[in-house]
């Protein structure tokens with residue numbers, strides 16, 4: 539029994555070592571100035587700062603990967619959040635969305651922030667400064683709702 543336990547531990551350590559060979563791709567897609575949200579929606583400096591610390595890692599092509607993204611399976615999990623996040627909302631290619639999609643995404647930004655679903659709790663748990671205050675939520679909502687109304691097709 540003891541021997542089987544030891545063998546299992548050896549296999550586990552070996553497997554953990556082996557998966558370290560499968561590192562994630564950390565290259566960020568190229569950002570074109572003309573495709574970013576800034577080229578179609580005015581983003582005030584205070585909102586830009588909030589988005590930068592709380593959203594950009596998953597919702598732009600400007601992701602900063604932390605040291606623990608080199609440790610698997612953590613890196614895989616992190617990478618899937620980035621891919622999933624970009625697929626749903628990518629501020630770096632926001633200008634390529636049509637008018638209807640833009641205003642819908644802007645409305646969703648406020649909804650997600652108000653409901654506390656964004657930023658993801660697993661993110662704010664580590665990035666403490668990304669946990670938004672009521673004032674920061676209000677700032678995002680004020681901006682996003684006005685911008686949504688402004689970009690609604692007439």
Ligand code: HEC
Nearest residue numbers: 592593596619622623626627646647650651656657658661
């Ligand atoms: C750690 C990564 C991460 C961070 C940080 C993050 N998001 Fe997300 N976001 C996701 C993922 C993954 C999804 C898609 C799955 C889901 O809805 O839970 C998503 C979905 C969304 C959606 C929904 C879009 C849709 O099509 O339904 C919006 C809007 C959004 N995020 C806004 C934000 C805003 C605003 C912030 C910052 C305040 C933020 N997110 C921070 C990962 C993240």
